[in-house]
Amino acid sequence: MKMIKELLEGAKALGACRKIDGIDTLDQLVELYESPQGREFCAERSYPSRQQWTGIRDHWGGEELSKRNIYIDAAAGRCVCNPGTVVAVGSGTCLHATLSGADEMQRIIALCGANVTICAENYAVFEVINDGTASVAVTKDATVVEL
Template sequence: MIEKEIIKELCDSARNLGACKLIDSIRDIEELSKYIFTPQGLEFCIIHEFPALSVLQRHKDTIEKYGYFVDCGHISRNNDTNIVLAGDTVGELSYDNPTCLHKIILMHGASVKINASNYVVLQVYQIGKCHLEINKDQTAIIL
């Protein structure tokens, strides 16, 4: 399935769940990914457990380059600004870059161990049942 078909599927699904009209202006996966990390997008995703795991699984190879890790087994990442872990993914995420707000979304059963230090600021969101472990120094802030 090409990216335009993926966008159509995701936007149609979001529209059916009552997404605001901003969804109609989204033209590509990168733009949709940015929208999901806005306050409105995060609220919508949390309330509706959106996108569904089955949708993420169907498109996991295409969406990984946008920071979506679906059924990836064990992964290790450092200082991602925005990242989504979903399904059978167990992440070890390390953060020590204090120059931006880092947003982490756990969805549909994902697990993560987060190591945070050096005045880093993180926002962590859990959609559905997930496992979260945080190790931080006294300077890191978890919102």
């Protein structure tokens, strides 16, 4: 709870809206982060900072975060298939995402030097959000839509 409070206070100091009120679980925090407004707010302000991402990892642990498709300094290569939304943070993180089919739009968020490879096929629709420091390589067939 203390970590959530610190993150929300930091966001409020940066001008976050009232959507942060009442957030008190990791799942609620992740849901807010992955919302369009949350992604926009965080991207415009580079929030959380690299140091805060490390604190998040240390607080909740890699296993708990990986259940929510969040990988912070994940030393071993991680593979995900149609994750919905996945977050890769840190230069030590190597993520391979396989995207197939149009059942759900996929979103890959690559931050703080993460290394991401994407293989997309079979009418997959996806978006990559890169903070400009991550390495993202995409292989796709002619049916794929990249937003």
